[in-house]
Amino acid sequence: MILPPLLQLRHVSLSFRGINALSGLSFDVSKGQICALIGPNGAGKSSALNIINGVYRADSGDIVFDGQRFEQIHPLKAARLGIGRTFQHNALFRHMTVLDNVMAGLTRHSRATTIEYALRLPRARREQWVLRERALGMLDFLHIARHAGTIASTLPYGVQKRVDLARALVAQPKLVLLDEPLAGMNEDEKREMGGFIRRINRDLGTTVILIEHDMGVVMDLSDHVVVLDYGRKVGDGTPAEVRDDPEVIAAYLGTVH
Amino acid sequence: MPSSDGIDTLALVSSRGFVAPVTWRPNWLVLALLAVTFGLVPLVADDYWLNAVLIPFLVLSLAGLGLNLLTGFAGQASLGAGALMSVGAFASYNFLLRAPLLPLPVSLALGGATAAGLGLVFGLPSLRIKGFYLLASTLGAQFFVEWAFTKYEWFSNHASSGSISAPRLALFGCDLSSPLGRYLLTATIVALLTWVAANLVRSQTGRTWTAIRDMDTAAAVIGIPVVGAKLSAFVVSSFILGIAGALWAFTYLGTADAHSFDIDRSFQILFIIIIGGLGSLAGSYIGAAFILVLPIFLDRFALALFGGMIGTGLLENLQKIIFGSLIIFLLAREPRGLAAYLARLSRWLLPRRA
Amino acid sequence: MSFFLETLVGGLLAGVMYSLVALGFVLIYKASRVFNFAQGSLLLFAALAFVTLTEHGVNLWLAGLITLALLILIALAIERAVLRPLTGRSDLTLFMATLGLSYVIEGVAQTVMGSDVHALDLGIPDVPMQVGPIQISVFDLTAAAISGVLVLALSLLFSRTRLGVSLRAVADDPLAAQSIGIKLDTVWSVVWAVAGFVGLVAGLLWGSRQGVQFSLSLVVLKALPVLIIGGFTSITGAIVGGLIVGASESLAELYLGPLIGGGLSAWFAYVLALAFLLVRPSGLFGERAIERV
Numbered sequence: 060m061i062l063p064p065l066l067q068l069r070h071v072s073l074s075f076r077g078i079n080a081l082s083g084l085s086f087d088v089s090k091g092q093i094c095a096l097i098g099p100n101g102a103g104k105s106s107a108l109n110i111i112n113g114v115y116r117a118d119s120g121d122i123v124f125d126g127q128r129f130e131q132i133h134p135l136k137a138a139r140l141g142i143g144r145t146f147q148h149n150a151l152f153r154h155m156t157v158l159d160n161v162m163a164g165l166t167r168h169s170r171a172t173t174i175e176y177a178l179r180l181p182r183a184r185r186e187q188w189v190l191r192e193r194a195l196g197m198l199d200f201l202h203i204a205r206h207a208g209t210i211a212s213t214l215p216y217g218v219q220k221r222v223d224l225a226r227a228l229v230a231q232p233k234l235v236l237l238d239e240p241l242a243g244m245n246e247d248e249k250r251e252m253g254g255f256i257r258r259i260n261r262d263l264g265t266t267v268i269l270i271e272h273d274m275g276v277v278m279d280l281s282d283h284v285v286v287l288d289y290g291r292k293v294g295d296g297t298p299a300e301v302r303d304d305p306e307v308i309a310a311y312l313g314t315v316h
Numbered sequence: 317m318p319s320s321d322g323i324d325t326l327a328l329v330s331s332r333g334f335v336a337p338v339t340w341r342p343n344w345l346v347l348a349l350l351a352v353t354f355g356l357v358p359l360v361a362d363d364y365w366l367n368a369v370l371i372p373f374l375v376l377s378l379a380g381l382g383l384n385l386l387t388g389f390a391g392q393a394s395l396g397a398g399a400l401m402s403v404g405a406f407a408s409y410n411f412l413l414r415a416p417l418l419p420l421p422v423s424l425a426l427g428g429a430t431a432a433g434l435g436l437v438f439g440l441p442s443l444r445i446k447g448f449y450l451l452a453s454t455l456g457a458q459f460f461v462e463w464a465f466t467k468y469e470w471f472s473n474h475a476s477s478g479s480i481s482a483p484r485l486a487l488f489g490c491d492l493s494s495p496l497g498r499y500l501l502t503a504t505i506v507a508l509l510t511w512v513a514a515n516l517v518r519s520q521t522g523r524t525w526t527a528i529r530d531m532d533t534a535a536a537v538i539g540i541p542v543v544g545a546k547l548s549a550f551v552v553s554s555f556i557l558g559i560a561g562a563l564w565a566f567t568y569l570g571t572a573d574a575h576s577f578d579i580d581r582s583f584q585i586l587f588i589i590i591i592g593g594l595g596s597l598a599g600s601y602i603g604a605a606f607i608l609v610l611p612i613f614l615d616r617f618a619l620a621l622f623g624g625m626i627g628t629g630l631l632e633n634l635q636k637i638i639f640g641s642l643i644i645f646l647l648a649r650e651p652r653g654l655a656a657y658l659a660r661l662s663r664w665l666l667p668r669r670a
Numbered sequence: 671m672s673f674f675l676e677t678l679v680g681g682l683l684a685g686v687m688y689s690l691v692a693l694g695f696v697l698i699y700k701a702s703r704v705f706n707f708a709q710g711s712l713l714l715f716a717a718l719a720f721v722t723l724t725e726h727g728v729n730l731w732l733a734g735l736i737t738l739a740l741l742i743l744i745a746l747a748i749e750r751a752v753l754r755p756l757t758g759r760s761d762l763t764l765f766m767a768t769l770g771l772s773y774v775i776e777g778v779a780q781t782v783m784g785s786d787v788h789a790l791d792l793g794i795p796d797v798p799m800q801v802g803p804i805q806i807s808v809f810d811l812t813a814a815a816i817s818g819v820l821v822l823a824l825s826l827l828f829s830r831t832r833l834g835v836s837l838r839a840v841a842d843d844p845l846a847a848q849s850i851g852i853k854l855d856t857v858w859s860v861v862w863a864v865a866g867f868v869g870l871v872a873g874l875l876w877g878s879r880q881g882v883q884f885s886l887s888l889v890v891l892k893a894l895p896v897l898i899i900g901g902f903t904s905i906t907g908a909i910v911g912g913l914i915v916g917a918s919e920s921l922a923e924l925y926l927g928p929l930i931g932g933g934l935s936a937w938f939a940y941v942l943a944l945a946f947l948l949v950r951p952s953g954l955f956g957e958r959a960i961e962r963v
Contacts, residue, residue: 112537138539150534152527154595163523167539173548176519177512187519226538393762445947451765452894452947456940459891463936579891583769590766629780636777643770647763648755 063126065090065266066111066234071120073106073290080106081290083120088234088283093260093267095277095298098287099310104270105147107287108236111268112137112144125233139167143232145223147239147270153212157203157222160211161194164226197229201255217248221255228259235259237269241276249273253280278302286310353503358496366495367568373608374499374506375563380588380600381513382556387586388594389517390549391529392442396454397557397585399438399461402577404431404558405565406471409480413473420487424505428558434461435554442546458582465574472573479573482566498567505563509556514597516552525549526595557585590643593653602654611635676804677924678917683806683814685916687875690817691889692896692908693824694868699902700841701861702753703761707768709869710890711775716741716870717877718779721788734870741866744775749862772890788877813875820871824864825905837861841903895943901953910954915939 064087073081081103088094096104109115113132121130175183198204201221241249284301286294294307383397408427441453472478485492524545527535565572592603698706723733796809828834839847900911922938
């Protein structure tokens with residue numbers, strides 16, 4: 060029996076200021092997959108991600124996530140449905156510590172009310188402890204536990220990216236959207252980060268959609284690749300299929316490595 | 317509660333980098349402060365100190381605390397602190413007047429609750445508008461409240477001057493109207509509310525506040541209900557400001573009218589938290605101390621240096637120049653305020669173990 | 671009916687004065703992206719300086735010139751001492767800095783020139799004049815005329831001259847403007863100087879209307895609603911906004927006043943501004959901001 064895909068984009072179109080960011084984009088992502096979204100700059104990859112978690116609103120088309128269909132969604136609702144997200148340009152809470160940043164990601168699992176926190180009632184204290192342990196666990200998983208007490212903006216770029224990832228993952232989303240998770244990293248860092256992504260997928264069972272430019276990483280890491288060019292899909296298949304696709308090669312002339 | 321494994325939760329979740337071990341480590345500092353506040357001061361302080369320095373210091377610190385939660389922690393700009401204090405004062409007065417059977421703490425709490433309700437309303441625009449523009453709506457609230465309490469005599473029980481005066485301050489039959497009594501009442505309330513504020517700041521609620529301050533678009537994406545967080549900041553902050561207003565009228569001034577809580581008061585509270593440190597609980601106290609101490613210091617300094625030649629007008633203007641310059645300087649060089657300097661000093665004096 | 675007309679006209683005239691004050695803010699906001707709260711204190715300083723000079727027998731026009739020169743110097747000092755150290759900071763931080771600045775200027779102004787209330791006589795009579803069915807104050811009319819001329823001159827300056835084009839370039843994208851050779855420093859200095867001049871005129875007009883005293887610096891609080899309604903970056907917006915605020919304030923006082931006891935001019939403009947903020951956040955003529963994630 061074939062399971063229905065976890066995520067389906069159906070004929071999604073988006074334009075701003077006269078430019079077509081996306082034209083009739085459709086693709087499916089199966090549960091447990093690592094799907095890479097690739098394409099030249101400006102191809103619409105970030106826009107696609109932004110539509111999936113509600114930051115942008117599509118002009119037409121719809122999305123089906125985990126059996127639920129929607130044309131547009133509020134980012135908060137997307138988070139509650141189980142869609143996590145990292146950002147291309149650090150969107151960490153700059154003046155908060157790493158631990159605070161990650162614990163903030165657990166807000167949707169918080170049940171205690173403000174009053175309970177105000178008066179340090181037992182349920183609030185227990186919850187804090189639980190949330191803190193979960194956050195520390197996630198920091199451990201990504202090997203950044205030693206930075207727990209450091210203010211986020213003072214950390215090196217590579218570590219910040221991992222904090223962003225931890226924050227997105229700590230609430231155990233079903234799907235996580237990674238926007239250029241390896242950008243600005245050297246080879247060692249990329250290898251490490253790639254390893255984390257693989258572990259997230261394998262050990263936590265999280266479905267992953269990532270935008271990435273490093274073809275080596277993409278081919279190695281992903282199960283499924285979708286290629287965009289000027290907002291249209293020009294390739295969709297396994298890494299091997301896509302690599303040999305003439306249309307994809309044409310779109311990427313000179314940049315395939 | 318299980319002890320932490322070398323990572324001190326309290327130190328970690330404090331905000332804005334004010335991680336002075338002196339403040340958030342094992343509570344000996346807090347205990348010392350409490351001992352001084354409730355033990356030492358009542359023994360040694362004279363009436364002048366209580367009336368003119370300590371009580372206003374405590375009340376202004378409380379007001380600063382309230383505004384800091386909203387502006388320093390949750391990042392919501394507000395020039396309406398005066399209005400909220402005013403509502404707290406007038407509401408408490410009316411409860412005490414019209415429902416005399418209610419004990420004093422209840423009336424005060426109800427005054428705070430009324431302010432909180434109004435704060436909720438004034439906070440609604442924050443859901444659509446941000447940062448600087450929010451100032452306009454809080455400014456409007458400030459003017460509106462001042463006008464309403466001046467215009468409608470019902471609020472001040474038809475007193476010809478539009479002013480309200482302190483009710484008989486008594487608790488469990490003890491008369492609290494002496495300077496010491498008022499001081500203890502104020503100190504107790506301020507200590508309690510500081511405890512509440514500290515709890516909130518370290519909790520998940522506090523985290524959602526600083527998250528929306530630092531980046532509210534990202535906050536929604538990771539699952540933080542931005543609306544709820546903003547409104548809870550307004551409500552809690554307004555509650556505290558309301559009680560501070562009631563205390564200002566009842567335990568410090570003895571009497572107040574709508575103009576005691578005018579736009580200058582709003583500026584004053586804002587200055588307290590900017591100078592003391594936005595996003596720092598201790599900063600609210602430091603700022604209040606500075607605002608109170610500077611005029612006294614200038615007075616004595618001028619007296620010593622120039623005899624009686626310097627008029628009060630000149631001293632006031634000198635104060636303005638100093639406050640203004642300090643604000644500009646701090647904003648440019650050390651946005652975390654005097655609290656950050658103090659933290660650095662304490663770290664230098666008492667180096668942390670690695 | 672004539673009552674309505676009279677109130678309306680009176681409101682519009684007051685509105686022109688509001689526009690003049692708002693204009694100073696627009697200029698500075700366009701150049702430096704900051705709502706300069708200290709504009710009000712500068713107004714006070716201007717009026718105080720002028721009055722002190724004339725009271726000491728200095729000729730009216732000379733006093734005006736000296737005051738203008740002082741204002742320009744102050745404006746330049748502000749740009750250097752306050753704006754430069756705070757480049758790139760948030761709007762709110764800059765606003766708070768100008769709040770501090772306003773205190774400094776007030777403190778200095780009153781230390782040097784005293785805190786007494788001064789009467790300021792510009793030689794414009796404050797008598798009513800009959801125009802058709804309604805009465806208008808000659809002073810109001812003259813003040814409005816002067817403000818109007820100034821506003822018009824500034825509009826033309828900024829839309830027709832090279833300076834104006836440079837300013838609009840700087841307002842739009844400072845980096846791009848620099849890359850095509852526009853000297854930011856020059857543009858900023860000129861803008862602040864012009865804003866200073868506008869402040870001087872506004873200070874004198876308001877000062878002669880209500881006396882030169884500390885509360886003059888609070889006239890800035892009237893400008894905020896005007897800017898919100900008209901848009902922070904538009905000269906046209908300042909004009910239209912001012913007129914709207916002036917007119918609606920007077921009319922509200924006339925019609926709603928009796929229902930709730932009068933005195934609503936203290937806050938009515940803000941309620942109006944709030945309504946605008948909720949419906950049209952960038953103001954009638956302002957530019958829309960796009961938030962990037």
